[in-house]
Amino acid sequence: MPEAPPPTIFERSVAGRRAGRLPGLDVPEAALDSLIPPELLRAEPPGLPEVSEPELVRHFTALSRRNFGVDNGFYPLGSCTMKHNPRINERAAALPGFRGLHPLQRPERAQGALRLMHELGSWLGEIAGLDAATLQPAAGAQGELTGLLLARAYHEERGEGARRTRVLIPDSAHGTNPASVTMAGYETVKVKGGEDGGVDLEDLRAKLDESVVCLMLTNPSTLGLFERDIVEIARLVHEVGGLLYYDGANLNAVMGISRPGDMGFDIVHFNLHKSFSTPHGGGGPGSGPVAVRAELEPYLPRPVVARDGDRYLLDDDRPRSIGKVRSFYGNVGMAVRAYAYIRTHGADGLREVSETAVLNANYLLARLRTLFTVPFDRLCMHECVLSARDLKRRTGVRALDVAKRLLDFGVHPPTVYFPLVVDEAIMIEPTETETLDTLDTFVAAMAQVVAEAEEDPERVTQAPWTTPVRRLDDARAVKRPVLRQPAGEAVGVGA
Amino acid sequence: MPEAPPPTIFERSVAGRRAGRLPGLDVPEAALDSLIPPELLRAEPPGLPEVSEPELVRHFTALSRRNFGVDNGFYPLGSCTMKHNPRINERAAALPGFRGLHPLQRPERAQGALRLMHELGSWLGEIAGLDAATLQPAAGAQGELTGLLLARAYHEERGEGARRTRVLIPDSAHGTNPASVTMAGYETVKVKGGEDGGVDLEDLRAKLDESVVCLMLTNPSTLGLFERDIVEIARLVHEVGGLLYYDGANLNAVMGISRPGDMGFDIVHFNLHKSFSTPHGGGGPGSGPVAVRAELEPYLPRPVVARDGDRYLLDDDRPRSIGKVRSFYGNVGMAVRAYAYIRTHGADGLREVSETAVLNANYLLARLRTLFTVPFDRLCMHECVLSARDLKRRTGVRALDVAKRLLDFGVHPPTVYFPLVVDEAIMIEPTETETLDTLDTFVAAMAQVVAEAEEDPERVTQAPWTTPVRRLDDARAVKRPVLRQPAGEAVGVGA
Amino acid sequence: MSTEAGAASGYLSITPDERARMLEAIGVPSIEALFRDVPEEVRLRRPLDLPPPMGEVELADHMAALAALNTDQDSELSFLGFGMYPHYVPAAVDALISRGEFMTAYTPYQPELSQGTLQAIFEFQTSICELTGMDVANASTYDGATAAAEGVLMACAQTGRTRALVPDAVHPEIRAVLATYVSGRDVELVPVPMVNGLTDPGAVEALLDADVACVLLQHPNALGLLEAAPRIGAACESAGAHLVASVDPLSLGILAPPSAYGAQIAAGEGQPLGNPASYGGPTFGFLACRTEYLRRMPGRLAGETVDVDGRRGFVLAFQTREQHIRREKATSNICTNHALNALAGVIYLSWLGKAGITEIGRLLVSRARYLRDRLALVPGVSIPFPGAHFKEIVVRLPEPAADLQAALQQDGINPGHPLGAHYPGMDDHIAIAVTERHPRAALDRLAQALEARYA
Amino acid sequence: MSTEAGAASGYLSITPDERARMLEAIGVPSIEALFRDVPEEVRLRRPLDLPPPMGEVELADHMAALAALNTDQDSELSFLGFGMYPHYVPAAVDALISRGEFMTAYTPYQPELSQGTLQAIFEFQTSICELTGMDVANASTYDGATAAAEGVLMACAQTGRTRALVPDAVHPEIRAVLATYVSGRDVELVPVPMVNGLTDPGAVEALLDADVACVLLQHPNALGLLEAAPRIGAACESAGAHLVASVDPLSLGILAPPSAYGAQIAAGEGQPLGNPASYGGPTFGFLACRTEYLRRMPGRLAGETVDVDGRRGFVLAFQTREQHIRREKATSNICTNHALNALAGVIYLSWLGKAGITEIGRLLVSRARYLRDRLALVPGVSIPFPGAHFKEIVVRLPEPAADLQAALQQDGINPGHPLGAHYPGMDDHIAIAVTERHPRAALDRLAQALEARYA
Ligand SMILES: Cc1ncc(COP(=O)(O)O)c(C=O)c1O
Numbered sequence A, B: 001m002p003e004a005p006p007p008t009i010f011e012r013s014v015a016g017r018r019a020g021r022l023p024g025l026d027v028p029e030a031a032l033d034s035l036i037p038p039e040l041l042r043a044e045p046p047g048l049p050e051v052s053e054p055e056l057v058r059h060f061t062a063l064s065r066r067n068f069g070v071d072n073g074f075y076p077l078g079s080c081t082m083k084h085n086p087r088i089n090e091r092a093a094a095l096p097g098f099r100g101l102h103p104l105q106r107p108e109r110a111q112g113a114l115r116l117m118h119e120l121g122s123w124l125g126e127i128a129g130l131d132a133a134t135l136q137p138a139a140g141a142q143g144e145l146t147g148l149l150l151a152r153a154y155h156e157e158r159g160e161g162a163r164r165t166r167v168l169i170p171d172s173a174h175g176t177n178p179a180s181v182t183m184a185g186y187e188t189v190k191v192k193g194g195e196d197g198g199v200d201l202e203d204l205r206a207k208l209d210e211s212v213v214c215l216m217l218t219n220p221s222t223l224g225l226f227e228r229d230i231v232e233i234a235r236l237v238h239e240v241g242g243l244l245y246y247d248g249a250n251l252n253a254v255m256g257i258s259r260p261g262d263m264g265f266d267i268v269h270f271n272l273h274k275s276f277s278t279p280h281g282g283g284g285p286g287s288g289p290v291a292v293r294a295e296l297e298p299y300l301p302r303p304v305v306a307r308d309g310d311r312y313l314l315d316d317d318r319p320r321s322i323g324k325v326r327s328f329y330g331n332v333g334m335a336v337r338a339y340a341y342i343r344t345h346g347a348d349g350l351r352e353v354s355e356t357a358v359l360n361a362n363y364l365l366a367r368l369r370t371l372f373t374v375p376f377d378r379l380c381m382h383e384c385v386l387s388a389r390d391l392k393r394r395t396g397v398r399a400l401d402v403a404k405r406l407l408d409f410g411v412h413p414p415t416v417y418f419p420l421v422v423d424e425a426i427m428i429e430p431t432e433t434e435t436l437d438t439l440d441t442f443v444a445a446m447a448q449v450v451a452e453a454e455e456d457p458e459r460v461t462q463a464p465w466t467t468p469v470r471r472l473d474d475a476r477a478v479k480r481p482v483l484r485q486p487a488g489e490a491v492g493v494g495a
Numbered sequence C, D: 001m002s003t004e005a006g007a008a009s010g011y012l013s014i015t016p017d018e019r020a021r022m023l024e025a026i027g028v029p030s031i032e033a034l035f036r037d038v039p040e041e042v043r044l045r046r047p048l049d050l051p052p053p054m055g056e057v058e059l060a061d062h063m064a065a066l067a068a069l070n071t072d073q074d075s076e077l078s079f080l081g082f083g084m085y086p087h088y089v090p091a092a093v094d095a096l097i098s099r100g101e102f103m104t105a106y107t108p109y110q111p112e113l114s115q116g117t118l119q120a121i122f123e124f125q126t127s128i129c130e131l132t133g134m135d136v137a138n139a140s141t142y143d144g145a146t147a148a149a150e151g152v153l154m155a156c157a158q159t160g161r162t163r164a165l166v167p168d169a170v171h172p173e174i175r176a177v178l179a180t181y182v183s184g185r186d187v188e189l190v191p192v193p194m195v196n197g198l199t200d201p202g203a204v205e206a207l208l209d210a211d212v213a214c215v216l217l218q219h220p221n222a223l224g225l226l227e228a229a230p231r232i233g234a235a236c237e238s239a240g241a242h243l244v245a246s247v248d249p250l251s252l253g254i255l256a257p258p259s260a261y262g263a264q265i266a267a268g269e270g271q272p273l274g275n276p277a278s279y280g281g282p283t284f285g286f287l288a289c290r291t292e293y294l295r296r297m298p299g300r301l302a303g304e305t306v307d308v309d310g311r312r313g314f315v316l317a318f319q320t321r322e323q324h325i326r327r328e329k330a331t332s333n334i335c336t337n338h339a340l341n342a343l344a345g346v347i348y349l350s351w352l353g354k355a356g357i358t359e360i361g362r363l364l365v366s367r368a369r370y371l372r373d374r375l376a377l378v379p380g381v382s383i384p385f386p387g388a389h390f391k392e393i394v395v396r397l398p399e400p401a402a403d404l405q406a407a408l409q410q411d412g413i414n415p416g417h418p419l420g421a422h423y424p425g426m427d428d429h430i431a432i433a434v435t436e437r438h439p440r441a442a443l444d445r446l447a448q449a450l451e452a453r454y455a
């Protein structure tokens, strides 16, 4: 059924309508200016929308129908691990005992939550091959910041705080890595990639000295390739007194197979919203726990969930802690989901998750390799990166066009133009939850797009054709910014 | 985004996949044929679909997106009262104390449910102007059957059981009325409609005699017209010893304004899924409570929810009861929602519901009257019935075509060809929850359809154009019936 | 209009201003004037006597307070069954059936806008046919009892006979509803006695004559026991009577389907399939039959067809059976059925899958046997009916079952349903139901409670 | 592959057969072979040490058992606040944000498939601008504390100054997070003392010099009191410093918006807007600013534009501020934010509406005042801070607040949050929060409990 572009909720507003009903005033009424100094009072009420519940429900239902999630189809968005979000996890997080638990409830009366957090922390440590973990960071990027501040504390306690100011990052890294480095007050130094897609050891050696705070790596890298020299890299970094930081965005490749701690990493952040199936929510909430080696444990954000026999408690007496990175204890609601996910799988199950993720990615690589350029001719891990470089040269069709044309096939396109080191990159992460049929259908769609590019490139470069809106004018959104419904204009439009 | 017609869940099936995981056997294992006589065992497992949870979720999400509910837009389906379904009602019904309550829980431990049922029963009695109620019937039609059996019991106790065999029903009645008469073992006798859309008193008088069990009426009638002669009708029916039955499908017009009991009705059924906002669910569940005058109370289905001081109990010792019409106590889950709905509104609120429903319907009637034929030139109640008779004569476009063309405008069409007494009927029930904007948009769509009918009738007679499927071949579904996925065929298609 | 400022609830969408404009468009001076056809003598000139309105905030607390007065299946270790069972409802089921497109739609009269519901019904019908071995299944009935009643009425109509044999071992709720459903019809219900908790096949054979339209056999029966279904099916066949089987859908992974023992009609309560008990409803009934019965089937049927462009689609088929077309000659009066509950059913069955339906059958029968064996060892407790069972067992206690129940509930155990009210002489019998949610430890806890009590 | 028969969970979709076919297509003999790039020495050659797997049925019970060990806000009469509040979450909010299209989508990088999320963000931004009086709002931050921290960093960057005044009356969680956020940066935080529970405006004025980038003012402050915001705003203005206001969004129906007292940046915790407490998260933070600050704004911004056919649509605008484009020069490292929580926020605000936001403000302040007046009469209890408040009040007890809390919890009342851990010398102070879910009877119950205890 054709759905006309919905007006905004402000455009639906009509003075005098309302959905919510509040309790009446059941205490003595007093003039507001007898309760609050008049100069602190608001003159005009804020122009919130005035709608009834039926409209409210219809409006946001209509918006949702103009959105696409994992529930709607294949979502091979590289680096994002768009796996299925199990519904039991949502049910668990919605239990009143979790959902309605106040963070300042006395720990004696929050034992279920604390136990869950403590166990999840220790499982994450086991999965990472490290000794201790915090659940406080709210997302991957905040995990990075946390990790860098841990490194700072570590070096400072060793009297090397002033000396160490540089953080090495491969050029294939995600943008949050250098941004976090800046947030932490450090300087980013790029390390080149080598022939085989790994870190260029020469370049690394050249840049390693005693000013290095740490090297931040994803492994597998954002190219979907396992860093074969990881042991040597770790040795080199440690040799100069630096630390090794693991960006866990790609953990889905190696759970139960190879542990960052065993590879030599000292600090690991997890993305519960990637590897551990918590929903992305259209841009969060996520959760970015950090696990560390024992030496770094004293610096973890406070409070730490501790265990004393059968009781769990919040230990806030942590003098060497870096402090807090967000309020209270992190996104506990996401921890509940991740806990349920790990509990569902157990050790063998998690391993099978990673094995299947890698299987699916390699299957796609095998079937797509003739259609696109393969920058590194190796087996991939949980994702593969192709290039539309040659396609573009032959037909003028770019990676972006391929992505846009895929929209017409009812699949979400892969990540494009990341990692930056691959020209016209197409980064495909199928995840382990997809069926073979879905993978094959995707391959067929890709083949058709490439065929179209050869025969009728406009079909691709002008795509999408069938989405609720077609290509949007990004430049206009900056040149003539409209970042909110203009005040006053909206109200009554719907009448 | 274009959504290809989804395969069936059976076509998605691949041997060896499964979504659900059951606990392992935790008691001593025994061969099945040692527990169950071999001749009772199944040879081949049933061919249920084999899918993973991601597919399960995607499949039914995709199906839902090929459906249209009140949440998706205007649904003026006459006689169906497609009002907004409040979300708090769903939350209330999902409370573990209601949702997970076993019907055989001891009444001492089901006091909340029993109290709710008792109160709802008494509120329904008050709304109907009658003395007692049962919540047992599962839907309107079952309420009708219940009501007829109550009438039977009543007449039988008066020694008139054998004599009374005929049930009078106006020709405008809903199909369930005569069908229920047959279910109750009675004979349907049609009463003609009069000039003004009401019951033809002459015809009624002619058919009334001591063989009459009852007269079944909706008031307002299915024409959306209030029966002006209701007092006289009641007098006439009662004069011959008959009862007056109120089909409550149209109660949304008169809540707090006029009560069936005060009009002279003896038995009333409610549709909680119409007047009281419980969701229709794509064809149920509904709930069809029945209220009666005190004389009929002893016959109500057993058990009856009774009150003894502060305690509520299930009284099953009801020797004069007609018995049970369904297991346990009816659709209590729907009663919870209706209870919440009534509690939200109170007396003034329910009255405003009906007033607004009638306002909206009359507004549509006023704005549409020039486009279609108005069979009865009166104010309507909560719905209005128009006729496409003249449109058809002029343009060949029928009511059905108008309905189908409306689909292209993103609204659900009105009921068509009912009531049967109006040629090319279009029965429009907007309900009270719609906005004026929605009503105006609907009027504009209707005007456009009529204009198209004049100018380009094929645009209408071939509609819809934009729905996921277009007009479907009903005849083929009967000539070559495919009422299930052919066995065996399906499995593996998806592979 | 009752209130001058704003609407009475957040569900109403017309403002006082708009109301005035609309009245003007209609050409009447007031809301009151819209009701001029309502005679003064039937006007209610006072407010309804209802409690005052509550906003959502207060209502939520009020409903929670009411709900808290009920002891639900998860607030105690409950072995209540006897027709409704605390089986697990997968989270995906709830998430999917609550999607507004499903939940807030009407019966799919406009197929172009209702392909979701229609295809789901088609898949539901297929699943029920797979389970029961029947050819045709409808879109649902209100519950298992009305499904059985409709089944018996179908058999009477088809055979042109007027008597139905109804064993005492059929669940009392089903028998009661059936009795009501036939009360106005020319159908006679003939009871069949129980021996050892089972329908006496000899009695069935003796009662089967040329007037008998059908036997209604519940299998497993009300006491959880497996009937001599093949023998009774064979007896029906030789007498020209039809067999209406009422079955637990979760048993059909391991138990022979009704088709295997000659049933023409299969009915059942769908609650175990993804539906919470909700104090008895809404759940759904299913009804399936042999092809010969197709035109006697009550309720909705979804069928596959094509649209004008040849695209596959689904419609309501054979509507000429139904009340809205056939009126007094319809196969039944059913209109609104239990579509959303049936949707839960088909999602549940897809969640369970081919392997799961067998696995759950094995698990339930094994656990029930374990418990029966365990309880048989408790001093004073005995097993009154030695026959094979499915997931529910009956044990005999050294005291009235109601006393045990009242006592154990103090300790958070609801030991099951006392049978005295349903079967004379069974005051000391209790029906104990076991599900996949009752691990061995739960079974042991019940056994220990009985041991402690009768020690 | 770990298991030969079937997958380890119902979330995996590849069967053993398919796996074999896929390996063949890849051209490797085994799953093991896929991992050949992983050096042997870093391979884990044992299973992870994790508890055994659980199917959904058992997991559901396990999670419920864990949850039952927590006392949630509805299991007692709770007056806990101090940063998170048990405000009512409308049922429509939960129903809408759990729709898979919203819940399971990524950040809207492909706008053509993400118009729903993008338009919702645009509406969210508008709502936050309406509340705060600011020109631009972002799509959310992690929480109120990080929003404030980002706000301070923005002000330092914009002004080129390095000191920020941070009153003690700012919530300790915000101060702690801010301290961490600036720990690696060239920013110095200067505390401002509290007088009578309020930020001392004189001290602010005294501390404001040419190095001060901004004042972070929380209003209402951590103790629920209303600050001298206009005076502090004016002081900032004359010193060329900026004002970063951290506000309770539910106060903004009655309290003057930050724009009115000269703030350039407004931040806040969004939890009161339709988000449950969830033991502290996920909720969301909001961050809004004057247009001058637009290019310093961290995080996502949705903007309106048109598509190639001229149709209105929404995109992520000004992405060049963000980490994925600007990398180390980005305005922040934030990537995944709290979109679904912000969605709950905008739905909540639309549910509340223009009338509701004012009404709830009145209700909360009136109830809080009633309670404060009522408690002031309890012997031994006093009101340490006489200033005007919003929805939370502080009272002083004749005993350590923790003792009162422990005692009252026995009777199902959680009287609020003891302040001793946060403010030295306030061991006998307790913060008591009131919401629309605390009717007068609940307030009286608390007062009576105190009366009884101190009688
Ligand atoms: C490789 C990598 N690192 C870090 C991040 C940042 O994680 P988050 O979005 O949770 O902050 C991402 C997110 O896409 C990523 O792909």
Ligand SMILES: Cc1ncc(COP(=O)(O)O)c(C=O)c1O
Pocket (backbone or CB within 6 Å): B079, B080, B139, B140, B141, B142, B174, B176, B177, B218, B222, B247, B249, B250, B271, B286, B287, B288, C334, C335, C336
């Ligand atoms: C006038 C009328 N009566 C009776 C019914 C039957 O109600 P139900 O579908 O609940 O059985 C309907 C349903 O549409 C109706 O419109």
